[in-house]
Amino acid sequence: MEVAIFGGSFDPPHTAHVLVVAEALASGFDLVVAPVVFSHPFAKDLTPFDHRVAMLRLALDSIPGAAVSDVERTLPAPSYTVQTLEALKRANPTWQMRLIVGSDVLPELDRWQDPKRVAELAPLWVLGRAGHPHPDAPQAHLPDLASSRLRSRLAAAWSRDGTLIKSSLIGDIPLDVLDYIEQHALYR
Numbered sequence: 001m002e003v004a005i006f007g008g009s010f011d012p013p014h015t016a017h018v019l020v021v022a023e024a025l026a027s028g029f030d031l032v033v034a035p036v037v038f039s040h041p042f043a044k045d046l047t048p049f050d051h052r053v054a055m056l057r058l059a060l061d062s063i064p065g066a067a068v069s070d071v072e073r074t075l076p077a078p079s080y081t082v083q084t085l086e087a088l089k090r091a092n093p094t095w096q097m098r099l100i101v102g103s104d105v106l107p108e109l110d111r112w113q114d115p116k117r118v119a120e121l122a123p124l125w126v127l128g129r130a131g132h133p134h135p136d137a138p139q140a141h142l143p144d145l146a147s148s149r150l151r152s153r154l155a156a157a158w159s160r161d162g163t164l165i166k167s168s169l170i171g172d173i174p175l176d177v178l179d180y181i182e183q184h185a186l187y188r
Helices: 015-026 049-060 081-091 106-111 115-121 147-156 175-183
Strands: 002-005 031-035 066-069 096-102 124-127
Touching (some): 002 081, 015 124, 031 081, 049 175, 081 096, 096 115
Parallel strands (some): 002 031, 002 096, 031 066, 096 124
C-alpha cells in the first residue's frame, strides 16, 4: 500500500491542508495519513492537542482515503518526524511511505532529527509553496495560507458578544472547523 504521510501542527487546519491531502490521493496514493504534532520540536506554542486532532478530523472527514493520526500522543516529547515514521512503520510494516513536505521545509531539513533516516523510511514528496521557490520543488499552485496568519485573523474575528464572525474566513478554513473554533472559543 502506497501511503503519504502529511504531518503538521494543524493549528488550525485550513483549506490548503485539505487540498494537499486531495492532491496526494489524486496522484495515486492509496491513503494519506495526517499525524498531528503533539509537542513541537522547535518549541512553538500550540493549541491543545485534542482540539487540533478534532479540527483536522472535521476538515478531512469527507475525503475517502484520508486518516488523522494521534500517534504522537504516545511518543516521547518533543515530536520528531523520524520517531513518528518509525512508529507508523512498526504498526504498519507493509506500508510504502512517502513524506509530504512543502518547499518551505526543504531549507530546514538539516535541523531535523536524523534526516537521513527520515528519507529511508519515507522519501520526500515535495509540493511547491507560494513564496518559497526551491529547485527541488514543483511550481506552487496551492493557496498561500499559513496557520500563523490565520490565527491572527481568527483573533480579530471575535465580536464583543463572543460570536466568531466567520465571513472573512470562509474559504480559508473549512466551515465545520470554524464552527468548532467558535464552539470551543479557540484563538481569541
